[in-house]
Amino acid sequence: MDKNVKHRIEQMFKMSIEGKLGEDIQTLSQEYNKIPSGIPIFLKIIEDFYKKDRGSQELSTLLDLFSQLFILVYRESKKQDPEVSNSILYSFINDFSGTDGSCIYPQWETMINASLAFKRVVHSNYILVWEQAKNLVQAYNEFLNGLLGFFIVGWRCAKCKNYNINVFNNNYGSKLNEFSQLTGGEDGAFYLIFRIAKPKLRNAIAHGSIWLDADSSKVKFTDNTNSSDTHELNLEEFISFAGIGSHLGHAYLAAIASIVVIEEGTDSDISRVPTHIVRLFRFSS
Numbered sequence: 001m002d003k004n005v006k007h008r009i010e011q012m013f014k015m016s017i018e019g020k021l022g023e024d025i026q027t028l029s030q031e032y033n034k035i036p037s038g039i040p041i042f043l044k045i046i047e048d049f050y051k052k053d054r055g056s057q058e059l060s061t062l063l064d065l066f067s068q069l070f071i072l073v074y075r076e077s078k079k080q081d082p083e084v085s086n087s088i089l090y091s092f093i094n095d096f097s098g099t100d101g102s103c104i105y106p107q108w109e110t111m112i113n114a115s116l117a118f119k120r121v122v123h124s125n126y127i128l129v130w131e132q133a134k135n136l137v138q139a140y141n142e143f144l145n146g147l148l149g150f151f152i153v154g155w156r157c158a159k160c161k162n163y164n165i166n167v168f169n170n171n172y173g174s175k176l177n178e179f180s181q182l183t184g185g186e187d188g189a190f191y192l193i194f195r196i197a198k199p200k201l202r203n204a205i206a207h208g209s210i211w212l213d214a215d216s217s218k219v220k221f222t223d224n225t226n227s228s229d230t231h232e233l234n235l236e237e238f239i240s241f242a243g244i245g246s247h248l249g250h251a252y253l254a255a256i257a258s259i260v261v262i263e264e265g266t267d268s269d270i271s272r273v274p275t276h277i278v279r280l281f282r283f284s285s
Contacts, residue, residue, distance in 0.1 A: 001093045001094060002093075002094075002095070002103065005093055005103060005105045005106070006093075008105065008106070008109060009093075009105065012109060012112075013029065016028075016029035017029045017030065017033065021116055022116060022120070025116070028048075031044075032044060039260070039261060039264065039265050039269050041257075042256075042257035042258075042260045042261050042265075043257070043261060043265075043269060043272055043273075045250075045253050045254055045257040046254050046257050046258055046261065046272070046273055046274075047272070048250070049063075049067070049250050049251065049253075049254035050064075050254070050274055052250075054247065059243065059244065059247070062192065062244065063244075063247050063248070063250075063251040064251070065192050066192060066248060066251045066252075066255075067251045067252070067254050067255040067258070067277075068255070068277070068280055069151075069189075069190055069192065069193065070088075070147075070251075070252060070255035070256070071255050071258060071259060071277065071280055071281055072189070072280065073088060073150070073151050073154040073155055073158070074088050074089055074154065074255075074259055075280075075281060075283075076154070076155070076158035077153075077154035077155070077157045077158045079158065080157050080158055080160060081157050083097070084153060084154055084157045085154065085157075087150070087153075088150045088153075088154050089256060089259055089260075091103060091104045091147070091150045092104050092105055092108065092252075092253070092256060093105055096149065096150065096153065096165060096168060097165075098165045099149075099165050099168045102146065102149055102150075102168045104143065104146050104147060104150075104252075107139070107142045107143040107145070107146045108143060108249050108252065110139045110142065110143075111136070111139040111140050111142070111143045111245060111248065111249050112249050113139075114132070114135045114136040114138075114139040114140075114245075115136055115139075115245065115246035115247075115249065117132050117135065117136075118132040118133060118135070118136045118242055118246060119246065120132075126214075129239075130212050132242075133238065133239055133242040134205050134210065136242040136245050136246060137198070137201060137202070137205060137238065137241050137242050137245060138202050138205040138206060139245065140196075140241075140242075140244070140245025140246075140248050141172065141197065141198055141199065141201070141202035141245075142202070143245075143248060143249070143252075144172075144193070144196070144197050144248075145172040145175065145199075145202075147252070148172070148175040148176065148179055148193075148197075149167055149168040149170075149175065151179060151190075151193075152167050152175060152178055152179050152182065153165070153167060155179070155182050155183060156182065159182070161182075171199075172197075172199040172202065172203075173199040173200075176193075176194070176197055176199060179193065180194060196241065196244055198241065200221070200223055200231065201221060201241075203223075204221035204222060204223070204231075205221075209221055209222045210222075212235065213232075217234065217235045217236070218232045218233070218234060218235065219232065219233050219234070219235055219237075219238040220232045258273055258277050258281070259281070261273055262277075262278060262281050262282075
């Protein structure tokens with residue numbers, strides 16, 4: 001693990017314990033602090049993810065699917081190259097071999113912080129909600145951008161295709177296009193990724209070419225490559241993307257935790273993982 005990543009993780013946990021990230025996070029961190037390291041921690045992550053009340057079955061189903069897709073990439077790549085699958089499993093804290101700065105933790109932390117800020121203001125001032133929603137939509141897209149590098153390498157490996165680690169340096173749109181060609185895009189198994197990945201929206205937020213038309217409740221933005229081309233979507237849809245992004249970090253960790261428990265846990269441990277996740281992991285085509 002990179003020393004900077006290690007320090008950031010330790011610092012975030014310290015702030016959590018001290019209550020600097022909110023009382024709910026403090027309480028949760030105190031619970032985790034009492035649990036022995038190893039499999040019990042991973043079981044706690046899984047159980048918290050699947051028991052959480054998100055107020056929407058549709059959202060819970062979507063997040064479960066996202067978690068399953070990570071497991072699927074791991075499972076299939078392991079059949080061809082365990083080193084690649086191992087890199088995917090440790091993507092949270094380690095760079096992919098031969099790359100610098102590809103580990104997901106920095107984007108994950110930014111997404112989590114943006115999520116906490118969004119939840120803090122969601123019933124507050126209209127402008128605060130808008131600004132924090134933008135931050136969260138940008139942050140979760142940065143997270144997906146980083147994760148796509150691992151997904152592309154993993155899926156190319158699974159399909160016995162050569163991969164190039166330079167893919168980690170490609171821009172978000174290029175990664176999404178390559179992954180679409182590999183998997184069938186919205187008509188393939190990974191359709192969810194293409195429904196929530198929004199590179200043009202992310203770019204517009206980053207370049208400040210996005211605005212809220214309050215009169216029509218529309219979010220409007222221009223494509224940086226063509227400033228005369230204006231796109232729009234309903235404010236409700238934009239906020240829903242922020243809502244999805246606020247939970248992706250937990251779905252990602254739940255996938256990692258599920259893999260670890262199924263691979264290294266006892267039969268009793270594995271019995272506490274949702275049955276459909278165990279079936280998915282053990283499925284052999």
